[in-house]
Amino acid sequence: xxxxxxxxxxxxxxxxxxxxxxxxxxxxxxxxxxxxxxxxxxxxxxxxxxxxxxxxxxxxxxxxxxxxxxxxxxxxxxxxxxxxxxxxxxxxxxxxxxxxxxxxxxxxxxxxxxxxxxxxxxxxxxxxxxxxxxxxxxxxxxxxxxxxxxxxxxxxxxxxxxxxxxxxxxxxxxxxxxxxxxxxxxxxxxxxxxxxxxxxxxxxxxxxxxxxxxxxxxxxxxxxxxxxxxxxxxxxxxxxxxxxxxxxxxxxxxxxxxxxxxxxxxxxxxxxxxxxxxxxxxxxxxxxxxxxxxxxxxxxxxxxxxxxxxxxxxxxxxxxxxxxxxxxxxxxxxxxxxxxxxxxxxxxxxxxxxxxxxxxxxxxxxxxxxxxxxxxxxxxxxxxxxxxxxxxxxxxxxxxxxxxxxxxxxxxxxxxxxxxxxxxxxxxxxxxxxxxxxxxxxxxxxxxxxxxxxxxxxxxxxxxxxxxxxxxxxxxxxxxxxxxxxxxxxxxxxxxxxxxxxxxxxxxxxxxxxxxxxxxxxxxxxxxxxxxxxxxxxx
Amino acid sequence: xxxxxxxxxxxxxxxxxxxxxxxxxxxxxxxxxxxxxxxxxxxxxxxxxxxxxxxxxxxxxxxxxxxxxxxxxxxxxxxxxxxxxxxxxxxxxxxxxxxxxxxxxxxxxxxxxxxxxxxxxxxxxxxxxxxxxxxxxxxxxxxxxxxxxxxxxxxxxxxxxxxxxxxxxxxxxxxxxxxxxxxxxxxxxxxxxxxxxxxxxxxxxxxxxxxxxxxxxxxxxxxxxxxxxxxxxxxxxxxxxxxxxxxxxxxxxxxxxxxxxxxxxxxxxxxxxxxxxxxxxxxxxxxxxxxxxxxxxxxxxxxxxxxxxxxxxxxxxxxxxxxxxxxxxxxxxxxxxxxxxxxxxxxxxxxxxxxxxxxxxxxxxxxxxxxxxxxxxxxxxxxxxxxxxxxxxxxxxxxxxx
Numbered sequence: 032x033x034x035x036x037x038x039x040x041x042x043x044x045x046x047x048x049x050x051x052x053x054x055x056x057x058x059x060x061x062x063x064x065x066x067x068x069x070x071x072x073x074x075x076x077x078x079x080x081x082x083x084x085x086x087x088x089x090x091x092x093x094x095x096x097x098x099x100x101x102x103x104x105x106x107x108x109x110x111x112x113x114x115x116x117x118x119x120x121x122x123x124x125x126x127x128x129x130x131x132x133x134x135x136x137x138x139x140x141x142x143x144x145x146x147x148x149x150x151x152x153x154x155x156x157x158x159x160x161x162x163x164x165x166x167x168x169x170x171x172x173x174x175x176x177x178x179x180x181x182x183x184x185x186x187x188x189x190x191x192x193x194x195x196x197x198x199x200x201x202x203x204x205x206x207x208x209x210x211x212x213x214x215x216x217x218x219x220x221x222x223x224x225x226x227x228x229x230x231x232x233x234x235x236x237x238x239x240x241x242x243x244x245x246x247x248x249x250x251x252x253x254x255x256x257x258x259x260x261x262x263x264x265x266x267x268x269x270x271x272x273x274x275x276x277x278x279x280x281x282x283x284x285x286x287x288x289x290x291x292x293x294x295x296x297x298x299x300x301x302x303x304x305x306x307x308x309x310x311x312x313x314x315x316x317x318x319x320x321x322x323x324x325x326x327x328x329x330x331x332x333x334x335x336x337x338x339x340x341x342x343x344x345x346x347x348x349x350x351x352x353x354x355x356x357x358x359x360x361x362x363x364x365x366x367x368x369x370x371x372x373x374x375x376x377x378x379x380x381x382x383x384x385x386x387x388x389x390x391x392x393x394x395x396x397x398x399x400x401x402x403x404x405x406x407x408x409x410x411x412x413x414x415x416x417x418x419x420x421x422x423x424x425x426x427x428x429x430x431x432x433x434x435x436x437x438x439x440x441x442x443x444x445x446x447x448x449x450x451x452x453x454x455x456x457x458x459x460x461x462x463x464x465x466x467x468x469x470x471x472x473x474x475x476x477x478x479x480x481x482x483x484x485x486x487x488x489x490x491x492x493x494x495x496x497x498x499x500x501x502x503x504x505x506x507x508x509x510x511x512x513x514x515x516x517x518x519x520x521x522x523x524x525x526x527x528x529x530x531x532x533x534x535x536x537x538x539x540x541x542x543x544x545x546x547x548x549x550x551x552x553x554x555x556x557x558x559x560x561x562x563x564x565x566x567x568x569x570x
Numbered sequence: 571x572x573x574x575x576x577x578x579x580x581x582x583x584x585x586x587x588x589x590x591x592x593x594x595x596x597x598x599x600x601x602x603x604x605x606x607x608x609x610x611x612x613x614x615x616x617x618x619x620x621x622x623x624x625x626x627x628x629x630x631x632x633x634x635x636x637x638x639x640x641x642x643x644x645x646x647x648x649x650x651x652x653x654x655x656x657x658x659x660x661x662x663x664x665x666x667x668x669x670x671x672x673x674x675x676x677x678x679x680x681x682x683x684x685x686x687x688x689x690x691x692x693x694x695x696x697x698x699x700x701x702x703x704x705x706x707x708x709x710x711x712x713x714x715x716x717x718x719x720x721x722x723x724x725x726x727x728x729x730x731x732x733x734x735x736x737x738x739x740x741x742x743x744x745x746x747x748x749x750x751x752x753x754x755x756x757x758x759x760x761x762x763x764x765x766x767x768x769x770x771x772x773x774x775x776x777x778x779x780x781x782x783x784x785x786x787x788x789x790x791x792x793x794x795x796x797x798x799x800x801x802x803x804x805x806x807x808x809x810x811x812x813x814x815x816x817x818x819x820x821x822x823x824x825x826x827x828x829x830x831x832x833x834x835x836x837x838x839x840x841x842x843x844x845x846x847x848x849x850x851x852x853x854x855x856x857x858x859x860x861x862x863x864x865x866x867x868x869x870x871x872x873x874x875x876x877x878x879x880x881x882x883x884x885x886x887x888x889x890x891x892x893x894x895x896x897x898x899x900x901x902x903x904x905x906x907x908x909x910x911x912x913x914x915x916x917x918x919x920x921x922x923x924x925x926x927x928x929x930x931x932x933x934x935x936x937x938x939x940x941x942x943x944x945x946x947x948x949x950x951x952x953x954x955x956x957x958x959x960x961x962x963x964x965x966x967x968x969x970x971x972x
Contacts, residue, residue, distance in 0.1 A: 567938030
């Protein structure tokens with residue numbers, strides 16, 4: 032019977048109704064070890080045909096069910112950023128590519144507000160946030176088993192890391208870094224923003240850590256391991272070039288970054304896409320080339336030939352479109368589930384109030400009976416409402432994979448862009464060679480008509496031949512780069528095809544298992560109410 | 571859903587009555603048919619009466635009635651049987667585009683059926699001549715009766731209440747020279763009034779959320795359908811075993827959408843409608859409360875007037891005026907009226923006391939049934955969902971490579 036009728040708070044009203052359920056609470060948000068309490072409401076709803084999902088985890092309290100997924104194959108929940116998944120548990124092995132003993136675990140925590148020390152016009156200075164980045168690993172690149180280190184980084188450092196990785200690992204599907212400004216609404220508080228950013232950074236770094244090639248990169252190692260100022264330049268700073276040649280670029284290299292250097296450091300620039308503001312001539316030339324590609328009558332000398340690649344790319348593009356649509360519908364599904372849970376809860380509350388009212392004002396026995404019936408309805412509705420909320424939390428986690436995958440597609444598109452811009456460089460250099468050749472020819476023909484030679488023309492021919500030689504070397508470099516990127520694309524495509532298959536299957540399974548499990552629990556709640564009201568049933 | 575699921579007290583269908591030679595009166599409202607054209611289109615119903623009451627024309631009678639006929643019956647009963655809680659009618663106006671939707675028509679038919687049966691099973695109301703007219707009169711007669719109604723009876727009881735309140739207030743103010751209207755001071759009755767008014771608020775809130783819950787079911791159904799379609803497209807573009815898995819998921823999702831829409835309709839008819847019915851019943855009681863207040867005022871007003879007339883009569887008798895005869899006559903008239911008013915009021919009080927107990931029992935039964943159907947429907951839905959998803963798991967395992 033209700034003992035706490037004088038409580039005015041609605042939530043407490045709800046709780047007072049559930050006195051017969053000793054283990055329910057609304058405030059418990061953390062995982063509890065299963066308590067040895069016999070659950071009085073346990074419904075022996077075992078279907079003889081197939082295993083009941085309650086047997087997967089039969090929680091003694093609804094609080095436990097809050098953060099326990101029915102799907103035992105998903106990774107541990109991220110309730111706290113400083114919790115590392117146990118590297119020796121079967122869960123985390125699904126996170127790591129490669130053997131079970133390889134791990135690279137990264138966490139981002141402890142945002143600190145810092146003051147910009149350098150000159151600033153504004154008194155009080157610019158403030159920025161730094162984050163504590165903790166790494167645990169046994170990878171050999173990082174110093175072998177049991178390594179653990181922490182550094183402090185700001186967002187700007189992450190941008191640098193991301194830029195440098197895109198330069199070095201062209202053609203790879205490099206995870207895309209979080210946006211620079213993620214403030215979606217003006218009213219978001221600073222600490223909300225910082226927390227969002229912390230979560231995004233952690234996700235990003237973990238994704239980097241999961242990429243089989245990137246995780247071994249020097250850039251990432253420097254970022255994670257080296258204390259103090261980040262020892263990576265913002266990007267390869269190419270001095271502005273002169274018209275026909277290239278300037279030796281001042282490269283500040285730490286560690287052993289291997290770059291193919293053929294015939295001078297300037298050739299390695301060719302291995303980079305043209306960057307605005309610095310490579311004006313190159314940009315101009317490549318633009319001319321791409322226009323010629325699109326509008327010119329003749330086909331370029333070098334073309335994308337890999338049919339298999341083009342097919343795969345097209346399929347990926349279509350997949351991405353459909354996935355985007357599914358992602359949208361998934362969002363609206365989640366919202367509908369949430370609304371359902373909310374309304375069910377409100378209905379329960381309304382019946383709580385009715386129960387209280389009838390009990391207080393009861394004159395007839397019929398009223399007391401009705402009050403008791405209403406209390407049962409309220410209890411069931413409130414329980415169901417909670418189940419919907421939990422179901423939704425889990426659903427969001429599963430369907431989040433869809434959004435994650437859309438993020439991966441961004442990385443894929445970047446890699447494809449790497450490929451096409453490398454191709455464009457090759458095409459430009461090819462055209463350049465052709466035009467140089469024809470100029471040389473013309474000059475040679477013209478000068479051969481003059482007896483004794485034409486001093487000025489001869490000099491020009493020599494210059495052109497020199498330019499031709501340089502260009503040819505550059506083209507060789509560019510060819511090599513293009514092939515390298517193509518190979519990266521190919522191996523990455525294979526990698527994500529397999530990963531995608533596994534990821535999506537586990538997502539689907541998780542989603543379905545979750546839905547089934549919670550539906551069963553809800554059926555139990557309603558069947559109990561049906562039993563309690565069975566006296567009213569008609570034949 | 572069988573309309574006789576709602577409880578009926580006093581009818582021969584209740585387990586209390588012994589054998590079939592008992593007097594019985596059972597009515598059913600069936601066969602809604604749309605008649606007329608355009609703006610004047612309306613729904614007509616077949617009303618079938620089966621009875622062995624001697625007052626009736628025969629053992630069975632079938633007539634055609636429309637909504638306004640039911641309104642006529644309700645108004646007449648309200649007028650004649652003050653003190654009895656007249657069963658409520660479903661609302662008159664509906665949003666135009668739903669007026670002829672199949673679900674709305676069926677819900678209204680059910681509600682009308684319940685309305686008539688409640689009257690037929692009420693031991694006093696079932697003897698009403700107006701009821702007999704309603705159940706037996708030819709259509710033309712019914713039409714004539716309906717159009718004879720003066721404007722005042724076409725109004726809702728709550729409007730009636732307001733009118734009476736205003737009129738009586740003015741009269742009693744004048745007669746009694748008071749500013750406040752006269753009201754009963756019985757504390758138990760005060761409690762009852764307070765209870766009824768509070769109850770309406772609580773019930774209305776519950777009903778509002780119940781209606782919203784119906785909407786949520788529909789929305790979730792729609793989301794599942796859209797989601798299923800998108801997933802199916804994804805499956806088609808993907809091909810291979812993953813694509814097949816997506817397609818299966820999409821199809822299941824669409825199938826569940828259908829289940830949800832069905833359950834939404836069940837929820838509307840078996841849970842939300844009974845709650846609405848409860849609210850209407852409480853509103854009907856409020857109308858009776860207003861009637862009681864009027865009767866009380868009238869009684870007081872007449873008693874006061876009678877006293878004044880008595881004083882006047884004594885005065886006249888003292889001075890041996892020839893007006894004595896007239897005054898005496900008037901006084902006797904007034905006395906009779908006053909006694910009548912007192913009797914009316916006391917009848918109302920007595921009836922209400924009986925009715926309230928019956929009302930509480932009735933409602934506990936009605937709500938119990940509604941709750942049971944609600945629970946069964948939700949359990950059915952949840953089990954259906956669980957089964958559907960569960961059946962997908964082996965298919966997923968079959969498609970999975972690992």
